[in-house]
Amino acid sequence: MRDFVSHLDRGAQPAKSDLGLVVHLRGEVLALDFGAGRLTLEVNGRPYRLRATPGQLADLVPGEIAQLWFGEFGDQRWLLLDGASCSDSLQGFGRSGRASGVVTSIDKARGLIVLAGRVHHCHPSMLRGVLPGQVLDVDFVRIEGRRWLRSLCPAA
Numbered sequence: 001m002r003d004f005v006s007h008l009d010r011g012a013q014p015a016k017s018d019l020g021l022v023v024h025l026r027g028e029v030l031a032l033d034f035g036a037g038r039l040t041l042e043v044n045g046r047p048y049r050l051r052a053t054p055g056q057l058a059d060l061v062p063g064e065i066a067q068l069w070f071g072e073f074g075d076q077r078w079l080l081l082d083g084a085s086c087s088d089s090l091q092g093f094g095r096s097g098r099a100s101g102v103v104t105s106i107d108k109a110r111g112l113i114v115l116a117g118r119v120h121h122c123h124p125s126m127l128r129g130v131l132p133g134q135v136l137d138v139d140f141v142r143i144e145g146r147r148w149l150r151s152l153c154p155a156a
Contacts, residue, residue, distance in 0.1 A: 006057050016037070016128060018149045020073075021071060021072055022069060022070070022071045022080065023069070023070055023071070024067065024068070024069055025043050025048060025065070025067070025070065026043065026067045026068075027041035027042050027043035027044075027060050027065065027066065027067075028041065028042045028063065028064070028065055028066075029041060029060050029061060029064050029065075029066050030042050030062060031046060031062060032057050032060055032062060034054045034057055034128065034143055034144060035054075035095065035143050035144025035145060035146050036087065037051055037052055037053055037054060037111070037121060038050070038051060038052070038143075039051075039052050039057060039058070039060065039079070041066065041068070041083070047118055047136055049075050049077070049079070050068070050070050050077045050078065050079055051077060051078045051079070051110075051111065052071060052078065052079040052123075053079075053121075053122070053123050053148065054141075054143050056079050056081075056123075062119065071135065072107045073106065073108060073111075073124040074107070074110075074124075075101065075109055076110055076111075076113025077125075078111070078123065078124060081123055083127055090153055094141045094142045094143045094144075094154045095142045096139065096140070096141050096142075096150070097139070097141075097142065097147070098137070098138065098139055098140075099115055099116055099118065099120075099137075099138050099140065099147075100115075100116065100135070100136065100137045100138070100155055101115045101116025101117075101134055101135065102116065102133060102134070102135070103115055103130060103131065103133065103134045103135075103136060104117070104130060104132060105132065106127060106130060107121050108127045109124065111122075111123055111124050111126075111127070111151075113127060113130065113149075115138060118147060119145045119147065120138060120140055120148070120149050121146050121148045121149065122146065122149035122152075126149060126152060126153075129147050130152070132141075135154065135155040136152050136153065136155060137154075137155045137156075138151065138152045138153075139151070139152075140150045
């Protein structure tokens with residue numbers, strides 16, 4: 001096993017989050033699922049399952065030791081964003097697309113938003129201030145059949 005310190009841990013606290021509890025973990029990367037946005041770390045012999053964007057998973061390799069910050073959004077554990085642009089973190093992952101429409105459903109804890117009848121995935125932090133009924137323009141990347149948001153903004 002080689003040691004690896006994730007780009008999420010540069011010796012400083014992560015950017016301020018909406019979370020009450022922020023936790024630092026160090027463990028072996030067991031599994032990555034880019035399409036589902038999931039990561040499994042082994043910490044002290046126990047598996048920890050975390051949610052993450054595909055861009056956050058890109059620097060991780062199974063078998064490496066990673067140090068990561070995560071917080072809880074509802075009942076879901078998510079890696080914290082490190083301030084890098086979401087659009088930059090998804091470059092090269094898949095085919096890009098754009099969509100516009102009315103937000104019909106939001107599940108912030110799971111990082112899901114339904115826009116124009118289609119489910120889009122993202123980090124919960126991207127959904128701050130988004131409300132059902134709002135009209136949005138989004139850019140996304142298709143990764144393993146799922147639409148991951150690169151950006152979202154109110155429609156003009």
